[in-house]
Amino acid sequence: MNKANQATKTENSKSFLLSLLSVVILTYSGVLELFTIALSVKYKWVTEVLNDYMTNESFSETKVLMLSLTGMVIFGITFWSALLIWKLKKSGFVIYVSITIITIFVLKLSGYGYMPEYITLIGIMIFMFFYMIRTKKRADLSDNEVQDNNNNN
Numbered sequence: 001m002n003k004a005n006q007a008t009k010t011e012n013s014k015s016f017l018l019s020l021l022s023v024v025i026l027t028y029s030g031v032l033e034l035f036t037i038a039l040s041v042k043y044k045w046v047t048e049v050l051n052d053y054m055t056n057e058s059f060s061e062t063k064v065l066m067l068s069l070t071g072m073v074i075f076g077i078t079f080w081s082a083l084l085i086w087k088l089k090k091s092g093f094v095i096y097v098s099i100t101i102i103t104i105f106v107l108k109l110s111g112y113g114y115m116p117e118y119i120t121l122i123g124i125m126i127f128m129f130f131y132m133i134r135t136k137k138r139a140d141l142s143d144n145e146v147q148d149n150n151n152n153n
Contacts, residue, residue: 025082029075036071074103097128
């Protein structure tokens with residue numbers, strides 16, 4: 001019985017990598033969520049600043065407001081998914097990967113995506129892919145340990 005409890009505890013405990021990933025995602029999405037909220041409140045001023053400094057392109061107030069609201073939704077969902085990952089919910093991982101893929105497409109379709117953003121998002125996807133493989137291997141090992149413990153009893 002004690003070994004079965006240890007196997008359950010091992011499955012339910014967060015690894016250092018998962019804790020680090022959760023903290024980074026929570027910090028990143030929280031800061032950007034606050035930024036997009038401020039951007040949506042001060043969108044008229046931001047529009048003026050963008051038009052003053054970026055003379056190659058003109059920004060309308062509607063465009064800036066839509067970009068900030070889109071960012072608010074994306075980073076809000078990212079923050080929520082990080083909380084689910086922190087609570088060891090598998091749905092958090094699925095939501096986070098899905099919203100990252102959606103972000104890549106939104107950046108591409110809007111025309112505002114630049115290479116560093118794509119590289120960052122692709123790096124996040126690669127990191128999550130390797131984490132998923134590692135988690136799958138760990139789950140398989142835990143299942144084998146539980147089966148061995150049941151066979152010994």
